[in-house]
Amino acid sequence: MAGRKISRNALRYAVLLGIQTTAAAFLFWVIFPIFLRVISSIGQQQGLDLEVQLEILIGVIVLQCCYWIRLRWVPIVAPFHNVFVGHLVLFASRVSFFFGGALFSAIFFRHVPELDALPSAAQAIARAAGVLAILFALFCYSLELERLGRAIE
Secondary structure, X not given: OHHHHHHHHHHHHHHHHHHHHHHHHHHHHHHHHHHHHHHHOOOOOOOOOHHHHHHHHHHHHHXXXXXXXXXHHOOOOOOOOOHHHHHHHHHHHHXXXXXXXXXXXXXXXXXXXXXXXXXXXXXXXXXXXXXXXXXXXXXXXXXXXXXXXXXXX
């Protein structure tokens, strides 16, 4: 019975981690072209289609739901123990957040100061909340990978 519970937890953990990884990859795939536009058009306001905004919102929600479900109800199950592989997973956790940090830097440290006209306060708050939601989702995913890496070590 105990072995069956461990394997059920392992399956739940694997499914949730797989969905989180898919959602994070989806966010990178959707956001990367936006990031390139921001970098190549410094100082110009960039609009986002409603479809892209919904894709980002769905990616963030899926990532956050899986993260919090896993954190609350599913224990981390290390498939094996290996220090080298654990280090690789820890490295992946850091790398997964690099892009989020780069996006944040591009928007707040390079893009906003060079705008000809600042958006309204409501628009600025909405945009900042959107960027922070993306960053927080990627941060949570990097924490998930970090926990797995520590368990594997």
